[in-house]
Amino acid sequence: MSTTPTSRGRAVHLVVVPPLDARVPGPRAQRSAASAAGTGAGVRHQGMPERQVLRLTRRGRAAAVLLAGGIVLGGVLSAQSAAAGGPQGAVPVSAHVVRPGDTVWEIATSVAAPGEDVRDVVARIVELNGLEAGGLQVGERLVVPVG
Incomplete structure (x- = not known):
């Protein structure tokens, strides 16, 4: 250096x-x-x-x-939880044609079994028909669960 x-x-x-x-x-x-x-x-x-x-x-x-x-261990536990859920049983349904002034709540109230929560029926109607927040159209055919 x-x-x-x-x-x-x-x-x-x-x-x-x-x-x-x-x-x-x-x-x-x-x-x-x-x-x-x-x-x-x-x-x-x-x-x-x-x-x-x-x-x-x-x-x-x-x-x-x-x-x-x-x-x-994570693989074993996740495989067990994935295998636990199976296909659900068939839901008996009927057809309903929407009339002027109908709402999903009114339709659910008319088909709900005595003592059944109407909110659950509304949820099933929305799920079965793939409804969105846009509302119903007069003349539309809905599938509704039979009480």
Whole structure:
């Protein structure tokens, strides 16, 4: 390293770096040379990094086992919940033609069984007919559940 004065009076430190070919090989290069000579497990090609073996600590192995167990447990639990639901039974229905002034609530009230919540019947009518918030059209045919 040498010191060179500048025009402003401050010193600038210059460092000479040897070219890559002239550098002294470190431990990694020595391992690479050993593997290229046939004493190591892999062959190192020019420009390719040396293949290294993954080594896990005891804590790392425990974490890997717990992670794998969690994935398996999650898969088992989700498969059980997916298999629990099956197709619902057929709902007996009848047709209803919408008249002027009809609302879904009035139609649900007329077909609801005694003691049945009208809100549930309205929800079934909306679901069976794919109704949106746009309302009913006079002459439209609705499928309504039979009470």
